[in-house]
Amino acid sequence: MRPPLPRFSRNALALSAAATLSVGVLAACSSSSSSTASTTPATSATADKAPIIIGASLSLTGDFSADGLNYEHGYELWAHDVNAAGGILGRQVTLKILNDNSSPTQVATNYTTLISADHVDLTFGPFSSLLTTPADSVVAHYGYAFVEGAGGAPAVFQSPANAADHNIFDVSLPIKDEMVPFVNYIASLPASQRPKTAAYPMADDPFADPPVQLAQSMLQALGVKTVYSKIFPEEVADYKAPADQVAASGAQIVVLGSTDVPTVSAFMQAFEQQHYNPKLFIAAAGPDQGASFTSVVGKANATGMMVPDGWYPGFADAASQALVKEYVAKYGGTASSMSSDVAEAYSVGQVMEQAIKATGGTDNAKIIAYLHSSGTTLTSVQGPVKFDSLGENGESDAFVFQWQNDVFDQVLPASAAGSVAILATKPNWAS
Amino acid sequence: MARQIYQAIADGILVGGVYALMAVGLTLIFGVLDIINIAQGILVILGAYLSYELAARLHIDLFIGLLVTVPAMFVIGVVIQWAFIRPLRGRERTSMTLLVTYAIALIVEGLLYQLFGPSYKQLNAWYVTSSVHVFGFYLPYIYLFGFVLALALVAALYMLLYRTRFGRSVRATMQDETAARLIGIDTNRVAAITFGIGVAVTAAGGMVYGATSGGFNPNSGYDLISRLLAIIILGGLGSIGGAMVAAVFMLTLESLVDVWSPEWAIVVFYAALVLVLVVRPSGFFGRQPVRAQ
Amino acid sequence: MSHAATPGRRWPGQRLTRGARAAGLTALLAAAVAFPLIFPNPVATNYGVFTLIFVAVASAWNVFSGYSGYISLGHAVFFGSGAYTLGIAARDWHVSGTAVFALLPLTAVAGALIAVPFGLVALRVRRHTFIVITIAVFFIFQLMAYNFSFTGGSIGVSAPFLPWQAATYNNPFYYIALGCAVGMIAIAWLIRRSRFGLQLRAIRDDEDRARGLGVRAMRVKLIAFALSGAVTAVAGGVWFFYLTQVEPPSGFDPLFDLSVVLMAFLGGLGTVAGPVLGALIIEPGQLYLTATFTSGYLSEILLGVVFLVVVLFMPRGIIPTGGEWVTKLRTRGRPAITPPAPVQAEKAEAKR
16 A cells, blocks of 8 residues: 655645646736726727727725725726717727735736736826835836826935836826915914914825925924924824824924824814814815815814815816816715815826827827927816926926815915915814 | 823823723733734724714714624624634644634725725714813823723623633633633633623724724724734733733833834834843733743 | 555655656746746736745745744744845945845845844744734834834835836846745755754744753744745845835735735645745735725635635645645545454355
């Protein structure tokens, strides 16, 4: 009788089986195009023209899922609108969106798949600066243009891939100057009315810190004393301790470097518990998330909260208003409940559309050259778009918005078209 | 400066109470079943969502709602233990329980995403935002109530463990499972009920967490589990009072370092854990193992 | 007469099987080497690179945790440290192009150097406490990566850009990852056969008894830990250079270790081929499924269910369980022990 197979032989057999299996799977993966969420073209009258396939990887699960979903809506709304108007150059647009679970390994795999297996013509960017950099090094090697709306940290534009290939184009407001209108407002106040002290709590994130740090140095030059300035880790489960420290400082202005709603909400809650009412409270992100923000903090407490951004639902631009209407019709809620993510994503599509039309096709090299050419100013629902050599949108203006009785209003620069009067003092917390 | 320090100490104690609520269940499970329950973080979130549903739909007060959520989570705990953890045996039991509890965490998280989506929720009540003015400091009611609840639960668990027959079975199983079985204790039943109790207590932790976190969604569980594990190891596996002491100690330490630098505060949290364990491997109040695990 | 009764005697065909074994492995290696030539599509080689990185990591993890029984949930410390070491060295010493690969041995050194104090602190405690210490050290490292300026803070470190053709960009990375993986598998196999491996397994079975028998437990554990850490760090370096970016949450990913545990466990903890098999199945599977399942969170639920099924029904992993099934099939119908010759029955026959 044979004794059982020695362990190593079993290993070798199993290993061969698994290797063959894996090879087969991988081969299948590389030859087929994966099935994904895609917009089906409207009944095309121009059936003889091949569709334009655009690929993107989005964070539909994981850390950035709330924003990823908004981006998906934005891309899809754009594709739908373009197709309803007859497509671009007579060609319908098909979107291929893959999920990256907010993981850099996955995002690199996704763009490789989109370009080499699905053979997309063009690519849109993912959500967040943290994912844009690894994604771009894949995309840059293929010579594709990378139009995106959510990678605005300086590190993105200075990445080696972009330095080599200059293929990144961020349609949104570059973040480092976004607090400047707020600082200008403080400077415009007569010295007797100007707040004397400020606190600068910041989450450890390349998106949140640069604008707050710039605001701090500018306000200090104006004579506003810094009574608190610290960076706290982002992945923390409780913000009570740093928030209480800010409250104890009694600062009249709070400039919060936040990246999401819970950070802002936790600070607001701690301030309320401490009976601390700052005169002015501006956050880098969070209050611009529409209903996601107000449903957590409550409408009464949201009043007076400010946030800088390049766009808001009340933007008096025909295309923007049309988008808002369409969004509300499809997803419900009011105009103020719409997140700016949707407009960012929509603008990405618009910019790409104009580039395709101007270059007469989907040749990426031509598109990159066109987008960098000095005379080119494009339009989008977020306003004008003009790229500098690193891909930043130099034309976009920063605005500051404020919640006033459940309406999200533009307040700064005070002289800009569409601005309403700013609520100069934040009302006390509603208990 | 002194004011900041007192504020930090007060904050540490109060937040420590919240973490104690979340950790107590974990240490009980650890002590009796000898497993690391990675699903603890998401179970806290589940408790928060249950409280949210009761409050949002039926307008039941958060603390009163515990009368429903605690038994509900008890049942969930017993089912999970009986179906998925009891069958695990053998030499690789440690990695198996790690993987199974991780799998359960994934499933619960996926279900919560399906049901509620990624948007943030907040538990509200009058005591969430208001505070009592004491010695020039504001102490929020929710934290005070949470602290009292933690003490009450710890006391109740002590009563259960030291004054009831069931408690004796639990302690016997903790000390030596084989011996306990030999004297006739149904260790399977003990394990299932203990797991249930551990999860049930977590419902309370989830409610307080949901009220104090500033907004939670299914993804919020990940940040919690590592800190909870650190707390229970520091307190001593299986020691309920130890978990409470450790929670307050760690959070106060972190809060104090926060005054100087929030970035390093969390490092200090984990570094303190490592240091204490080097000196005293079984934590503050843990039992020294007789033989190697 | 059963062969079991004559110890030391080889069964016929064993030499044949040994030859077949060697041939099989050679064929496997040849297939792995030829893979990028047969499937030149960057999608396939991309899967190959990530998969091989995880084959090396899972194997390295298993050499320590699988053999010694000390489950480490902190190997991401080595992975991230390797990534950062390569990035910081390339940045500060102004290395670019293919020369960056020459810095990889540095990552191994870094991994080993970190493993020593890490191990000295962590390996003094018993199993459960060890797990939590590894988690704590992991978080310390992640937070240090955020806090120090030389690690780039929350921005992290970028790798120098390689101006290579896209179509063949992945191939050098594939071969280097393959080298790491094959090297680690060889090391794992050698350890398993050696006295060192025996000492490790003795520690796993009963550490006190092993100590009593003269095994220098701390030294053995530390060596295995350092070895495991060094290879994991090299894998981290390769991963970093391929992805061109490391940030604190990606280099020190809390879910990294759980994936590695699953891979090793799925294949069979403590075996040589187990973690390899596990990585071959899980890494490409995970990449593919995450990309494809965009609808809702079904993929998470599905993944959890698969884990549960695997752990509950194949608790020893594929390789040992598979081996048992194969044995069952091969010995079906045959008694375990041949009964002694029925002399009495013959006598009874003769009597009739």
